[in-house]
Structure formats: C-alpha cells, structure tokens
Amino acid sequence: MSEEKGQCATSPAMILAAVVGVFAVPVLAIVMIVQLVLAFQAGHVDKNDPRMTDAAVQERIKPFGDVKAIDPSAPRVEKAGDVVYTEVCAACHGTGALNAPKFGDKAAWGKRNALGFDTLVKNAINGVRTMPARGGNPELSDIEMSRAVAHMANAGGASFKSK
Ligand code: HEC
Structure with a gap:
C-alpha cells in the first residue's frame, strides 16, 4: 500500500x-x-x-510506332516479278481462287499466253473480268506489273521478257 x-x-x-x-x-x-x-x-x-x-x-x-525517314525524292525501287507475285498475285494465282489461272499451270496459261505479252500486261493493269486491276494493289507500277506477268506467264510456258 x-x-x-x-x-x-x-x-x-x-x-x-x-x-x-x-x-x-x-x-x-x-x-x-x-x-x-x-x-x-x-x-x-x-x-x-x-x-x-x-x-x-x-x-x-518498345514504344508503339516507328518513325521511318523516307526521302520522297528517292528513286522508286521497282520490285522484281517474283516478289510482286508472292506479295500480291499469289493470293489468287497460287490457289486458283476465283478460277484464276494457277501458277505453273501450263494448260491454263497456254491460251492466255497466246494473247501476247502486251495484252496480258494491259489486262493485268486494267483488270479483266474477275481479275482486279493491278491485282487489287494500286501501288504497283506498270513495270512491276509487267515483271509479275512475265514471272507467271513464263512459269506457264511462255518466254516473255519484261522491262
Ligand atoms: C483477287 C484475285 C486475284 C489477284 C490478287 C490477282 N489476280 Fe490475276 N487473275 C485473277 C482471275 C480470277 C483471273 C482470270 C480472269 C478471267 O479470265 O476471267 C486472272 C487473270 C490474270 C491474267 C490473265 C489475263 C488475261 O487476259 O487472260 C493475268 C496476266 C493476271 N491475272 C495477272 C495478275 C498479276 C500480275 C497479279 C498480281 C499483281 C494478279 N493477277 C493478281 C485473279 C487475281
């Protein structure tokens, strides 16, 4: 206490x-x-x-988007026929979609080739029946189109020379 x-x-x-x-x-x-x-x-x-x-x-x-500096006055580099074919034409001509003449099909290309290279190129550029103009890619130049046509037509038995 x-x-x-x-x-x-x-x-x-x-x-x-x-x-x-x-x-x-x-x-x-x-x-x-x-x-x-x-x-x-x-x-x-x-x-x-x-x-x-x-x-x-x-x-x-990495951040979204890349900045690529492209010189607008740089000369355009024309793609080779096989490159154009693979990037654009093969979608139909590789598979035969829409009844497109198939790559390497000599029977299908034989009668087309008989039209002559210039006509084929003209038809490929402007489109013919179900074939869309420039294969649907307006970015392709005339030279690229003629190279791609030669690439396909030659695989179908022709021996065309493109520019
Ligand atoms: C969307 C499908 C498609 C694409 C892509 C396409 N084609 Fe075609 N192409 C066709 C079809 C279908 C035909 C057959 C048209 C017909 O005769 O009725 C054809 C026919 C052609 C012919 C024969 C034309 C003629 O006068 O008989 C050429 C040449 C040709 N294509 C080139 C090309 C080239 C070169 C490319 C790529 C730059 C290309 N095509 C891309 C569908 C396509």
Whole structure:
C-alpha cells in the first residue's frame, strides 16, 4: 500500500522497449516478407527462356510506332516479278481462287499466253473480268506489273521478257 507517485511501473527503459516492440517488430516482419516474395519472384524468371532474352524483352516493351525517314525524292525501287507475285498475285494465282489461272499451270496459261505479252500486261493493269486491276494493289507500277506477268506467264510456258 505504499506505492508512491512517480515510482509507477513504466520506466523510460520500458517505454523504449514498448516502442521497439510495437513499431520495429512489424516493420522488420514486413521487410522480411517482402524479401521472401522478391526471392520467390526471382526464382520464377527463367533467364534461359527465349522470351526473356534482352532482345525479346526490348521488343515487347518498345514504344508503339516507328518513325521511318523516307526521302520522297528517292528513286522508286521497282520490285522484281517474283516478289510482286508472292506479295500480291499469289493470293489468287497460287490457289486458283476465283478460277484464276494457277501458277505453273501450263494448260491454263497456254491460251492466255497466246494473247501476247502486251495484252496480258494491259489486262493485268486494267483488270479483266474477275481479275482486279493491278491485282487489287494500286501501288504497283506498270513495270512491276509487267515483271509479275512475265514471272507467271513464263512459269506457264511462255518466254516473255519484261522491262
Ligand atoms: C483477287 C484475285 C486475284 C489477284 C490478287 C490477282 N489476280 Fe490475276 N487473275 C485473277 C482471275 C480470277 C483471273 C482470270 C480472269 C478471267 O479470265 O476471267 C486472272 C487473270 C490474270 C491474267 C490473265 C489475263 C488475261 O487476259 O487472260 C493475268 C496476266 C493476271 N491475272 C495477272 C495478275 C498479276 C500480275 C497479279 C498480281 C499483281 C494478279 N493477277 C493478281 C485473279 C487475281
């Protein structure tokens, strides 16, 4: 019964211990949990995975759109006949879609070739019946068209010479 004021049970050392206990321990626990999660995540990234190579990652995170400087006065590079064929004509002439004469089909091309190279080129440029003008690609030049026609017609038995 002789407890005096000022001699209560909370000494400065106890206050310090309480502060450490209340704040430091949870903070320490959080830090450890974060470390644990980071350690797990590091284990999930397989550096040998081809999708994880620097190049692949750069490709994925690169910004949308590329700026390409094209000199408008640069001379146009005419594509070769086989390139035009593969890019544009093969869609129909490779498969025979819409009854297009198939590449390498000598019977189908024989009667076309009999029309002569100039007529075939003219028809391919302007379109004829179900054959769309320039194969549907207005970007193709006359020279590219004549090269593509020669490429196909020659595979069908002709020996035309394009520009
Ligand atoms: C959308 C389909 C399609 C594409 C793409 C296409 N053609 Fe054709 N082409 C046809 C069809 C169908 C015919 C047959 C037309 C007919 O005689 O009725 C044809 C016929 C032709 C003929 C024969 C014309 C004639 O007078 O008999 C030539 C030459 C020709 N195409 C060249 C080309 C070239 C070169 C390209 C690529 C630049 C091309 N075609 C792309 C569908 C296509």
